[in-house]
Amino acid sequence: MGQDEVRERVVKLVEPLLEKQGLELVHLDYKAGRKGHLSLYIDKPGGVTLTDCETVSRDVSDLLDAYDPIPNSYILEVSSPGVERPLTKESDFRRFQGEMVKVNTSEPIKGMKKINGMLHEVRNGCIVILLEKGDQVEIPLNQITKAHLWFTA
DSSP: OOHHHHHHHHHHHHHHHHHHTTOEEEEEEEEOSTTEEEEEEEEOTTOOOHHHHHHHHHHHHHHHHHHOOSSSOEEEEEEOOOTTOBOOSHHHHHHTTTSEEEEEEEEEETTEEEEEEEEEEEETTEEEEEOTTSOEEEEEGGGEEEEEEOOOO
């Protein structure tokens, strides 16, 4: 069983559990090996607390013990995605309109493949970024290879 198959199985088990608790699975990472490593990054409006992470860790551990979707031993880690949370779904972009973001694209847009600015709008399968100089850049969602919130202190 490959890492991708393990990831898919775990996501199918874990997402409904998190949704019942008002939490979102932002990202799941699994690395196989002699000592496998399963990392869950969770979030909710207002951010997650240490108590949220502890509760999810216990609940997910029990769930995975019951269904045993991972063929070898592993370490489970549950944490917040942090202040530079990845943005992967259209709903993420909608939720964080007005926030500063960093976006990488597969094709240059206005001569840039790395675009930083304020996430102004989501419309017609695109996001609109407002650059520092006041220009706007429209980026099709299907051309985004990586995006995350941009923490500026």
